[in-house]
Amino acid sequence: METMGVQAIIREIIKTLTAEKRTIRRVFFTACGGSLAGIYPGMYLLDRESKTIDARLYNARELVLSPPMALDEETLVIACTLAGTTETLEALDFAKAHGAKTIGIFGQDYTYERSSVDYILRFKTIADITTPMIQTNVVVSLQLGFALLNEKEDYSYYDEAEQAYTLLETLAKEIRSYSQSRARKFAKQFAEADFLHVMASRASMGEAYAFVLCSLMEIQWINSSVLNSAEFFHGSFEVLDKKTPILQLIGLGEARLADERSTAFLQRMGENYFLLDVKELYIDILPPHVKEYFQHTAFDLALREFITQLAIERNHDKWARRYMWTLKY
Template structure:
């Protein structure tokens, strides 16, 4: 499916152009949508953006939802009941729906006006993964509806990011093993970041650590760290800080300065150090989370190996009624 054709087709079917974009999913798929929420809220002057966990979208449907609304729903397996119901609800209210899944037989596709079957796995190009596809869709919406002066810079960045990630993985290889050896027996982690990457701080906490490793974890926005959370900082509690390149880097640097003074266990993953700066400064901040996702996957794999806890192990998900 072609991003440009899909968005142009939807926009042509609206009365006044796409007026709202709702990003709807659960868990890791919802995390993949955060960069797009950040992008549209940052760059759009007229388009309204909403990001919802799917069950809340169904039970607390936004009253703005109308025939000029675009609802993007993502579900990896494509059969998450809440996400399927959200897409069905959106379609019943006349909104335009785009479904993203890895499963060509997904129930989600029944309620999607347009569908993207994305690539997944170690060998896939990240531009064909859901986070990048959803971001590309939202960039296209902005270009078509309002115009976007950095469109070409964004497209150039999308062409570069996979190579940056490949080199970044090589760079952090020894570091991830050292991290896992050092922190393999810890039971609690705090994850910090800002800007477009805050969603992945949340995602790494709830998916990689809580779901996949049964560890206690919480995300903290770098800007909010000094408004309560920093009181738990001590020499014994581990912090992981994802440092962005772009407008919100100052927030991450401020957090790092404090952590270096008062914390004893700090792991820094710096997008600048990993080479993200080869992407134009006008758009680089939107690519930080795409890089961080792939790099933090290396960290969680190393941690799972040291802890002898395979990432696929579950005790509740898909095993009991909920």
């Protein structure tokens, strides 16, 4: 069903379940790769704000191979794929077989030919600079999260979320312009690096994962890892010396304290680090109570400029692949 908007879909699901004397107790977000990272913000929003919904994020293959016992008729499964990733489609089949309600967030040009999706929402890739932010999978996941909060719990800041949607194009324009010089500096600093850690916390972990997996490893063939700012002092800081390359994302919310602590240690003991603070990315133009949940979009816009400049500096084609699209695997 593709003619309904986000709010109408959530209302209908709740109405249907209420008639069956059930409700939405769990929301499982599932996908693979960049799509998995892209819907992280929706999961994080519900995890932070909902008192009645257990929100989780699963790789689609793992959801099928090692499913939680909680997957049942009171679960809403939200799956995302740009072009019909097999594992994601199988996860939708699996979820429907377990009685879950299902929503597919599908790429604009993908034709879904199975019967396991109750509702379909469309998105466009942010890799296309002409894509409006409101049409990205990141923001669609947030729209679903905010709608669930509003319909189930009368969310106090839903109007702020609605206002934020209208400001995203202004945010994108400012970030793309601002990030050019920062991206060139980043690219020159790490052009010769054969390894790069990316550190973040909580709301920014999805974007850190996306940048490591999709940008550094897939697009530039640079070995990389995701570090957690709060976990940094429980083992991983032992690799830090003056040469260790680290990109630190400094986010919003209470977890910013963890980012600031790890940043202070980088400044004290390291040298080859690069700091990117979401506060320098015009995030404060968004309403105060919801801007934390849009920081994935802000970082993503900036880091796409970073990876473009890094590819130029390294003379490594962004579309080159060793295995993806070329081998059967």
